Amino acid sequence: MVPLIFGITLISFLVIHLAPGGPVEVETEMSMKASAQARDNLKKLYGLDKPLHEQYIDWLGRFVMLDFGKSFVDGKDVIDKISERVPITLTINILALILTFCVAVPIGVMSAIRQFSLFDKLTTLFVFIGYSTPHFWLALLCMILFGVNLGWLPISGIQSLDVSGMSFAERVLDLAKHLILPVGISAFGAMAGLSRYSRSSMLEVIRQDYIRTARAKGLKERQVILRHALRNALMPVITILGLAIPGLIGGSVIFESIFSIPGLGQLFYQSTLSRDYPTIMGILVIGALLTLIGNMIADLAYAIADPRIRVGAE
Amino acid sequence: MIGIIWNRYRKNRLAVAGLCVISVISLMALFAPLISPYDPTAIDVYDVLSAPSGKHFLGTDELGRDVLTRMLWGSRISLTVGFVAVGIAISIGILIGSIAGFYGGRIDNLLMRLVDIMLCFPTFFLILAVIAVVEQSISTIMIVIGFTSWMDVSRLVRAEILTLKERDFVLAARAVGADDFRVIARHILPNALSPVFVSATFGVAGAILTESGLSFLGLGVVPPDPSWGNILTSGKDNITVAWWLSVFPGLAILFTVLSYNLVGEGLRDALDPRLWRSER
Numbered sequence: 001m002v003p004l005i006f007g008i009t010l011i012s013f014l015v016i017h018l019a020p021g022g023p024v025e026v027e028t029e030m031s032m033k034a035s036a037q038a039r040d041n042l043k044k045l046y047g048l049d050k051p052l053h054e055q056y057i058d059w060l061g062r063f064v065m066l067d068f069g070k071s072f073v074d075g076k077d078v079i080d081k082i083s084e085r086v087p088i089t090l091t092i093n094i095l096a097l098i099l100t101f102c103v104a105v106p107i108g109v110m111s112a113i114r115q116f117s118l119f120d121k122l123t124t125l126f127v128f129i130g131y132s133t134p135h136f137w138l139a140l141l142c143m144i145l146f147g148v149n150l151g152w153l154p155i156s157g158i159q160s161l162d163v164s165g166m167s168f169a170e171r172v173l174d175l176a177k178h179l180i181l182p183v184g185i186s187a188f189g190a191m192a193g194l195s196r197y198s199r200s201s202m203l204e205v206i207r208q209d210y211i212r213t214a215r216a217k218g219l220k221e222r223q224v225i226l227r228h229a230l231r232n233a234l235m236p237v238i239t240i241l242g243l244a245i246p247g248l249i250g251g252s253v254i255f256e257s258i259f260s261i262p263g264l265g266q267l268f269y270q271s272t273l274s275r276d277y278p279t280i281m282g283i284l285v286i287g288a289l290l291t292l293i294g295n296m297i298a299d300l301a302y303a304i305a306d307p308r309i310r311v312g313a314e
Numbered sequence: 315m316i317g318i319i320w321n322r323y324r325k326n327r328l329a330v331a332g333l334c335v336i337s338v339i340s341l342m343a344l345f346a347p348l349i350s351p352y353d354p355t356a357i358d359v360y361d362v363l364s365a366p367s368g369k370h371f372l373g374t375d376e377l378g379r380d381v382l383t384r385m386l387w388g389s390r391i392s393l394t395v396g397f398v399a400v401g402i403a404i405s406i407g408i409l410i411g412s413i414a415g416f417y418g419g420r421i422d423n424l425l426m427r428l429v430d431i432m433l434c435f436p437t438f439f440l441i442l443a444v445i446a447v448v449e450q451s452i453s454t455i456m457i458v459i460g461f462t463s464w465m466d467v468s469r470l471v472r473a474e475i476l477t478l479k480e481r482d483f484v485l486a487a488r489a490v491g492a493d494d495f496r497v498i499a500r501h502i503l504p505n506a507l508s509p510v511f512v513s514a515t516f517g518v519a520g521a522i523l524t525e526s527g528l529s530f531l532g533l534g535v536v537p538p539d540p541s542w543g544n545i546l547t548s549g550k551d552n553i554t555v556a557w558w559l560s561v562f563p564g565l566a567i568l569f570t571v572l573s574y575n576l577v578g579e580g581l582r583d584a585l586d587p588r589l590w591r592s593e594r
Contacts, residue, residue: 003427004427004430004431004434007427007428007430007431008431008434008435011431011432011435012443015440015443015444015447016443016446016447128328128572128575128576128579129568129572131519131571131572131575132519132523132568132571132572132575133568133571134523134526134527134530134546134564134567134568134571136527136530136546137526137546137560137563137564137567137568138564140546140549140550140553140560140564141560141561141564143553144553144557144560148553148554155553246433246434246435246436246437247436247437249436249439250436250437250438250439251438253438253439253442253531254438254527254530254531257531258550268439268442269442269531271446272442272443272445272446272533273446275446275447277446277447280442280443280446281443283439284435284439284440284443287435287436287439288434288435288436288439289434291434291435291436292434295434
């Protein structure tokens with residue numbers, strides 16, 4: 001755990017500092033008049049004049065205190081900028097994960113039970129198309145269809161302009177309308193993989209001896225599948241949910257810029273454009289830590305679901 | 315050997331279809347200068363955002379450039395990025411995987427921790443962070459995608475090498491005095507390559523998707539160079555008036571990526587010797 005976090009910070013730091021052209025160049029390239037003296041002053045201000053390893057140790061020392069420094073763009077604390085954005089991104093991703101799970105697992109299980117049926121073939125094709133669709137493109141098409149042509153859904157932001165005059169129920173409805181497309185489309189991306197995975201997991205389980213035993217003792221097929229097979233088939237799926245997290249968080253960059261959602265991904269995109277190093281580094285580390293936490297939760301959930309694996313057990 | 319594989323491969327009709335689509339797209343990319351009806355960067359201010367017609371089969375963009383032409387030229391960039399990025403990823407993956415698997419012990423531990431760390435980063439975040447600090451160009455994109463997608467290959471190669479390195483033919487090669495490099499490169503790797511090959515095919519699909527996403531965000535291929543992703547950007551900017559700018563480039567990406575995925579799946583089944591016996 002600790003070595004992983006250390007490695008994450010080291011790689012984030014190296015990625016950003018080994019490259020030529022720093023924030024000072026960005027800030028001074030607009031004005032040709034900036035003198036060498038002024039550049040040096042700026043470098044000193046940001047601590048960029050020190051040797052690399054000192055900069056890293058300085059930064060790591062502050063990192064432990066959750067101090068990522070101040071944004072080059074507006075001088076706000078990076079940690080504040082990030083923590084403003086995290087809830088929105090997390091909400092969307094958690095909703096997307098839940099939706100993925102609720103749709104993909106039944107699809108996978110159904111196609112496993114009816115292997116080689118028409119339904120199975122169709123879902124296999126769906127899985128391949130799901131894997132291969134550029135999700136930002138799907139988002140564009142949905143925006144054209146539901147936003148522009150049909151006018152059913154708003155195409156940007158997470159709330160309407162007149163939100164302050166709404167009652168609580170109206171606000172919730174408004175938020176839901178804004179979230180349908182982003183959540184639906186990011187779930188679509190993860191669905192393909194998860195339904196494929198639950199299918200193969202289920203296929204493996206229904207060939208096991210204990211399923212044959214359950215059938216042999218005369219249980220109804222429904223009971224065999226739901227009671228005996230499903231639980232065992234779902235266990236590996238939990239791990240895959242954990243593995244889907246980096247994809248979802250990374251995907252938020254594209255979704256949030258398409259739908260103008262003020263989340264972590266949009267902040268990261270804006271910081272990339274303005275080369276706001278402290279913010280980039282902060283989000284990079286936080287994104288990786290969120291992934292790490294997600295994986296840990298998946299491991300724990302796995303251990304709870306599977307009595308054969310207990311944390312700390314022999 | 316190749317005959318057996320091909321016989322198995324062609325039983326999968328979807329995979330064969332994928333191969334055909336890839337061939338057509340590659341030929342179109344190769345001969346883009348000959349077959350494209352217009353100049354990809356020629357601006358025509360009197361003919362902006364015109365819908366598909368006999369003159370412009372797929373319409374024109376906001377600068378009056380022919381979309382079909384730009385897509386043909388864009389296919390060259392997308393395919394090049396896909397192949398070079400995967401080439402880089404595979405080289406790094408093979409190098410790290412072989413060292414880790416062959417030498418084991420602390421080196422293995424260290425390298426596999428590196429893989430774990432890299433896998434914690436949301437790939438798109440890592441790519442964006444690098445692009446923020448280096449000059450934006452097609453070669454940067456290829457290198458960055460390559461350097462952020464080698465982890466799976468290295469795990470595959472390591473696993474293969476772990477099972478191969480105690481086998482008799484490797485011991486025999488050692489016994490006749492082959493050095494480590496020769497043992498790995500000549501005796502072990504050739505036997506470990508088929509999963510890498512499959513993974514590379516899926517990798518091309520992934521790299522094309524990533525490139526189009528980056529270009530869509532304006533962080534990939536820089537206009538006026540055409541790419542499927544940056545045509546989609548104009549599609550987004552003109553979303554209310556020009557549906558053709560959004561629909562066609564996306565279909566091109568979808569079909570290309572789908573074909574590579576289908577070919578990858580076909581290859582996986584065709585190359586897996588464990589599946590050979592069951593079908594006889």
